Amino acid sequence: MASGIDKAGEGRLTHAPADHPPVARPKIGVLLANLGTPDGYDYWSMRRYLSEFLSDKRVIDYPAWKWQPLLQTVILAKRPFTSGANYKLIWNTEANESPLMTITKAQTAAVAAALKDRHGDALMVDFCMRYGNPSTQSKVRAMVQAGCEKIVFFPLYPHYAGATSATANDQFFRALMAETRQPAARVVPEYFENPLYIEALAQSVERAWAAAEVKPDLLVASYHGMPQRYLRQGDPYHCQCQKTTRLLRERLGWGKEMIHTSFQSVFGPEEWLRPYTVEHVAELAKAGKKRIAVIAPAFSADCIETLEEINGEIREAFLHAGGEDFTYIPCLNDDSAHVAALVSVIEDNLAGWIGR
Known part of the structure; x- marks a missing residue:
């Protein structure tokens, strides 16, 4: 329990005036991040997703004056159709989402359950996407509003690359820039040697x-x-x-x-x-x-x-x-051995913030 917050956990500061804004009970956030997915395989969903992805300087580093006219006129006129057709082949029609979304939800739930067993309600575990939804900024905002004074940001890439890990981190830092009260932050490095x-x-x-x-x-x-x-x-x-x-x-x-x-x-x-x-x-x-x-x-x-x-x-x-x-x-997905590896990496990066 944080100093100054009443025992009832109502979010009231013990010595604050009655009109003081509510203060959330302090937590630590664990935010998993993956590449992203279109909201659907239709043309406009694919176009929005591909435009965001292929406009990222970490992915395509050509000068904007040269690249954007080609991207917006030629590539995005055709590629959403072909990419959408490929997504349709693998789409999770029952949940109306891509397999990446389905699997990332399952991974997050498994990681959250394992961490809850170890640390109770001290941690808030969630996921975001670098491109598309749920956005990194929306999830950082939710964690801050929920009282996360510290966040461990975990790009789900075993290896470091500028076009994956670095751009995910970039987006996380941009999200922090929008916060009035920034949480302390740690970024999880590559874990391929774990x-x-x-x-x-x-x-x-x-x-x-x-x-x-x-x-x-x-x-x-x-x-x-x-x-x-x-x-x-x-x-x-x-x-x-x-x-x-x-x-x-x-x-x-x-x-x-x-x-x-x-x-x-x-x-x-x-x-x-x-x-x-x-x-x-x-x-x-x-x-x-x-x-x-x-x-x-x-x-x-x-x-x-x-x-x-x-x-x-x-x-x-x-x-x-x-x-x-x-x-x-298949990829490791939400396999129990993979979840154990992810939890191990997270706990290494929580060291000093929370007891094991």
Whole structure:
């Protein structure tokens, strides 16, 4: 109980005048953040979402005078139709939302339950999206209004990249700028080396291998790509992805030939990190690797890039090139081992703010 707030918890300061605004009981906020999702797969929902996403300087860093006319006239005239059609293929029609939204809600609920078991009502756990809804600003505002004097902000990206972690943090800081009484804030860094995260990945691979009637010839770890230029500018993402593959391989006790690293979701005319997954799996099929499994360690939740791109486009490329059996290993989502890893990372970042 904070000093000066009455025991009844009514939000009244014990020595304040009667007309003093209500004061919420102090809490600590834990705000999970993911990339985002359109509100629907119709043209205008897709256009709003893609315009916000592709206007982010962390994602596309071309000068606005050059990029925005192309984006607003050419790209956004066509891409909402194709992207909307892809979203429709994977849409959660029962909840009328994207799988990313459904999974992020489930992750948040599981994390909140685990933290409540440890800390009672001292924490307020919620989630936001960098693009689309619920917005980062709306959730920061809700936490401040609920009495959160401290917030741990957790971008759900195991690896750091300017186009993911950094832009999520940027938006969080912008939200703080709008608050009269800013809470103390901590930003959770990348967690790809966390042993519980690697363990959760390894367990998902072991389950897939155990369920296969005929074991895959190898595993492809497909990470979201980025322009090679970003690597040369100092972004550590590529190196962190390579290390994740190595840590996973070591945990599984496999040889180097059993796990390949590749990159997907290439966009625009620049050279991106190689090898490209869609090309690499076709090359594997042509080289006689007829059975492969693919995992996406850079994604904390299944989304358009995994459910449609990997399990659709990339699968088709492999089978068209002569492959026979393609296994997609789902993201960790709200798997109990993944939730345990996320809770461990959160508690590390709560150190000094709350007892374990």
